[in-house]
Amino acid sequence: MKVIVDSDTKVIVQGITGHQGMFHTGEMLKFGTKVVAGVSPGKGGQKVHDLPVFDTVSEAMHLMPEATMISVPAPLVKDAAYEALDSGIKVVYILTEHVPFHDAMDILYNARRKGAVVLGPNGPGITRPGMCKIGIMPNTIFRKGNVAVASRSGTLTYEIVNAITQSGMGESTVIGLGGDPVPGMDFIEVLELFNADPDTEKIVLVGEIGGSNEERAAEYIKKYVKKKVVAYIAGRSAPPGKRMGHAGAIIERGVGTAESKIKAFGDAGVDVAEYPVDIPKLLR
Amino acid sequence: MKVIVDSDTKVIVQGITGHQGMFHTGEMLKFGTKVVAGVSPGKGGQKVHDLPVFDTVSEAMHLMPEATMISVPAPLVKDAAYEALDSGIKVVYILTEHVPFHDAMDILYNARRKGAVVLGPNGPGITRPGMCKIGIMPNTIFRKGNVAVASRSGTLTYEIVNAITQSGMGESTVIGLGGDPVPGMDFIEVLELFNADPDTEKIVLVGEIGGSNEERAAEYIKKYVKKKVVAYIAGRSAPPGKRMGHAGAIIERGVGTAESKIKAFGDAGVDVAEYPVDIPKLLR
Amino acid sequence: MNLYEYSGKEIFRKFQIPVPDGYVITSAAELKPYTSPVVVKSQVLIGGRGKSGGIKFAKDQASLDQAVKDLMGSKVRGFTVNKLLIEQMLDIKKEFYLSITLNRSERKPMLICSASGGVEIETVPEEQIFRKSIDPITGYSDFIGREAAKFMKFDENLSKQLRSILSKLYDVFVHYDCELVEINPLVMNGDGRLIAADAKVIIDSDSTYRHPEFPKDDPERTPLELEAQSKGYAFVELDGIIGVIANGAGLTMATLDALLLHKGKPRNFLDLGGTDSTDIVVEAFDLVLKAKPRAILVNIFGGVTKCDTVASGIVEAKKKFGISQHIVVRLSGVRENEGREILKQNGIDAFSEMMPAVEKVVSLAGGA
C-alpha cells in the first residue's frame, strides 16, 4: 500500500545545489529513490548527480514529481513550499530547521487546502525500506519488515530503527514528524496510515516532552488501533521550563510532561521503553 | 436527491432582526423552509416569527442548522460568513449586495477549505419547490417540476421561472448565482449538480454579459451534459465599457460579449432565447 | 473607482514602489522653477494621453511654462485637464508592462507581465504575455516573481527589483481593494533601476467606504449619470428615445435587449433595485425625464419591490412632473393586481407580460 510514498514516487529537491541538498540527493539516489530533478533559482541548466537543475518548480513538473525535499535557508522555506504546492506537489518534506512556526502554520494549512502532506520542518523525513526514502535518515540502518516507526526526533529515530534492525526485525515505514512546535503531521495522522497499511503489523512511537501529541495519540490508539504499539518518550529528566534544543521540548504549565505521556500510553495498553534500545524487546 | 439543500435542511438567518431578514424569514417559513433560529448580535433572547434569536451562531448550533441566510450590511458580511463557517455551517447564502469582491473571494476560498457552498453575494438564493427555499425569490411563481434553472440575475430569474410555471411546466431547483464579480458558485459547479440530479430533466441557464462563465459552461455542456439545456443572455444591447448595474456586466477587452456567449452556447447545442419569455418554447 | 495617475503614484510611493520625483499643480502659479528636464502630464482618466497630446516634455523654463499653458484647462480626448503632474524626465532604456487584476473566470487575482510595455497590453502578441493566477489565500509569494522574471528574461539584478515591486503591487491590490493595479510602462532607467512611469489603480466601487481618502471623481460619467449615482441608482445614459425604468440589473438589461430587438431605441438603463418605496420610483422618473425621452417603459417583476408601490410611485410622479410622454407599464409578481388597480383608477393600463409592453412602447415612441 502507498503510505505517503511508494516505489513509484518521483521526487524533486528544492535547494539541490546547496551542501545539504546535494549530499542528501546523492544518498537518496543510492537508496533507490526516484529523484528526477533539482530546483535552485538562478542555477537552472546545471546538473547535480546527473539530474537536471531548474530555476523554478513549474519547469520540473513535466517530469511528474509528486514529492519535494526542501533544503533551503529557513527564511526561504515558506516561499519554496508555496511554490511546490502551487505546482501541484502533494508531499512536501522540509529538511530545514529553525523555520518560524508561524510560517510552518501557513504552510500546513495551505497544504491541507490543496490535499498535500507536509513532513517536517526540522525532521528526518520518510523512509520506506525497499521503496523510497525522502529525507536524511542514514541508508544503512534499515531492513524491510513489518514495524512502522513514527518519531518526533531525528537521531533518536536512527537509534531505535538501528536497534530494531539489529534485533532481526525490519521496518515497513519510518516517519520523522519533526521536532518543531507545528509539525506537518502528528501521531494521530500517522497512526491512521499505519493502521490501514497491511504491510505494518507493529508500531513504534518515539515521543518527547512538550505538547499533547502523545496523550492524544494514546486516546486514538485506545479507540481505533488493534495493532501492537510500543513507545519511547525522551525528556524524562528535563527540568520544567528549560528548553532542551527543540522548541518542542518545553514543559509548561504541567502539560506535556514525560509522566503524563507515559501514563496516557500505559492507559492505552502501549508499553513504554525505559531506554531506546529496549524497543525491540517490547516489540516481541 | 439533495441539491445543496433538501426538505430536511435546517436554516438560520444572520441579521434576522433587520428589515430584510425579518421579512424574508417570514416568506421562507410560509414556503415551508425549516428556519430554526435567527442570529443578531446584541439581540439575543428576542423572538422573530416565534423563532429564537441568538447573539452568536455558535449558540444556535444545538438546533443543528446546516445553512444560513446572511442579511447584514455589506461591511459585516465577511465576519458573519466566517462565523457561520467556523461553526460548521455548510451552505452560506449571502443576500447582501455591494459586498467588496475581495471579501467575497476570502469567503469563497475559506468556504471551500471547509467543504461549504456559498450562494451569492447579491443573488436571490436557492429554491427547491416543495422542499426548501433559502433566499428572496417570490414564493408564488414556482411549481414543482423537472426544469432546473441557474441564473446570474435576480428579477430576470423570476421572469423566466414565472414563464416556465405559466407554460404548465415546473421547476426542480432554481439557483441564483448572484450578479457580483466573485459569485460563490459558477455555472459549471451548478451544472454538475443538475446533471447528477435524477429529478432534473431540463436545464435553463440565465446568463449576462461580462466574464466568461457562460463560455466555460458551454464547453462543459458539450463534454458532460446529456440533458436538454437552453439559455438566455441579458445585455445584448449594452454598449461596451458601460456599467449596467451589476459590476458583473462590464464588457471589457472584447471578452464576455453577448455575441461570444451566444456563439459558445450555439456550438454546444444550447438554444438561446431572444426574449426571456421564449424559454418555455425552447424547453418543449 | 478610477484613481488619477498622481493618486496612484502617491500610493506607490507609500508602498515603496519606485516612481519618478514629481508634484501636482492645479494652476500655473503652483509651478516650481525649472531645474532639470521634466514631463508634464495631463491628469485625465483616459488612456492614450501621449498620442492625444496630453503629455509634453520640457527641457528649459520656457518650454515648461509653455507646456503648462498649453495643457492646463485643455481637453484631452474630451476630458478637461484640471491637474498636471510635473515629473522628473526618465532616461528610458526599456519599457515593460505589469498588472494585477481579478480573473473573473477563476475568481482569483491574476498577474500579467510583459517585456513589451508602453503600449496597450491588448495589442501585445499573446506569446509575449506572462499570466499567472495568484491564490488569494497565500497571496503573492516570491516564486511568482521568479517565474515572471524568467519569462521576461531578466537578469538577477532586474529580477530582484521586479520581485520587490510585484510584492508591493500585490499589497496595494489587496490593501486598496483593487479591481486593477497597472504599471504601464514600468521603465528601466539609464541607471538600471526599474521605475513605475505610470500608475493605474481602480478600486472596487463596493469598497470605497474603506478608502474614504479618495474623492469619488468619475469623469467617464455624464452629469446625469453622476446625479443618479449620487442618489444610489444604477443609471446609464444611452442614445435612444425610450426611457426605461425596471427592477433588477438582469431584467433591466433584458428590457433594453427586447426594445432593441423590436427596433426600439432605449434612452437609458435604470435599475430601481430592491428597495420598496414610492419615493424611489418618483426620483427615478425625475432622472429619466431629465434625459427627455419620447416615451417611458416601466417594467417590473415584483419581488422585494412590490407592484403596488411602483404603481403609486408612477401616479405620484405623473402628478408631480406633469408628464406629457406616453408611459407604458408592465407589472407582474408580488401585489400585481393591487398595482394594476391603482394605475387603472388613474387612467393607466398596465400589461402583465413584458413583450406586449415592449411592442407598445416602441410603436408609441415612433422612429428615431
Next chain:
Amino acid sequence: MNLYEYSGKEIFRKFQIPVPDGYVITSAAELKPYTSPVVVKSQVLIGGRGKSGGIKFAKDQASLDQAVKDLMGSKVRGFTVNKLLIEQMLDIKKEFYLSITLNRSERKPMLICSASGGVEIETVPEEQIFRKSIDPITGYSDFIGREAAKFMKFDENLSKQLRSILSKLYDVFVHYDCELVEINPLVMNGDGRLIAADAKVIIDSDSTYRHPEFPKDDPERTPLELEAQSKGYAFVELDGIIGVIANGAGLTMATLDALLLHKGKPRNFLDLGGTDSTDIVVEAFDLVLKAKPRAILVNIFGGVTKCDTVASGIVEAKKKFGISQHIVVRLSGVRENEGREILKQNGIDAFSEMMPAVEKVVSLAGGA
C-alpha cells in the same frame, strides 16, 4: 524570546492597544518630576513581581524617589533590576485576563480570556476561562470577540473595546511571530476604559531575524548558556556532574534520561546538531569543560554528523584543552568504524552501543 514589559507596551502603543502613560528609566537621574500618582515597576522577565516587592506605588515626590532608590539595582526573584517603568497609576475597577498563544495540539493560535484577571491564569477555575481556537488562515474575526465578550458578560461598550483590543492583539501575535501575547491584567479603569496594565510578549526564537529591533536579552539563561547560545549550540546547564555531548535533541534527551535512570547526574544538555565539522566538536568540549564536569559522555549516532569527524574533534579537543576528566565515547552509524579507528590510535576506546557507555561513565564519575 521574552520581551520586557516596556517593550511589549511599546508594541501595544504602536498597534493602538490602550496602555497607561509611562516611561522607562535606567537610573534615578532620568526620573521626571512627580505630577500625579504612579506605579514603579521593575523590568525583569519573571512573573509575580508584585508579590516579590518589585512593584511600588508613589503618591508624592518623596515616595517616588524612595521607590526608585529601593528598586533600581535590587534583585527581584533573583533577577537584577536595571530598568524601571514609571507609569500613571490606574483607577482599577476590575481586572481581566487576555492572551493569544499557539495551541500545539491543534496547531492553531488560541485565544484565552477570563473575567478573573490579575492572577496567574493556571489558578483560575476552568469554567471561568474562555478558550477559542483561531483559524490561522482567516485569522481573528469580530465574531470571536463577540463570543468572548458574551462569555465575560460584557456590555456593548466593554465588548466593543474588547473586540478592538483583541483584533490588534492578534495583529501583534502575527506581525511579531509570537509564541504568546498576554495582557494580565487587562484593567477596567475608573473612566470605563479597558487598559493593558501589563504586557507579556514572547517572540518565537526562530523568528528573531525578522525582528532585529529587539535585543536578544534572556536573563533566564546562565552566562555559560548565553555563551553557548551565541555560538549556536542548544545548551542547558543542569546540576549534576557528568558532561554530555550528543547529536540531536531527542538523542541528547534520551542520553540524559538514561544517565538519570542509572543514578548518573548530567551536568548539561548539549546538542551538537546536524553540522559536520571538527571545530564544532572542539568548541562543544570547550563549553562542557567550562561547566567543570567530573566525566564526559559523548553519544553520537552518525547521520549528517559523521562519526569520524566527531572522533577527530575529540582527539583535537583532548590535545588542545589537556582534558583530565574521563571521556566515554559511543559511536554508531555513518563512518562508525573510521571514527573508532581514529580514537583507538589516540588511546580512546569507543562503545558502539549507548547503554554500556552510559553505565561506564556513571561508574567513572562516581557519586555526587
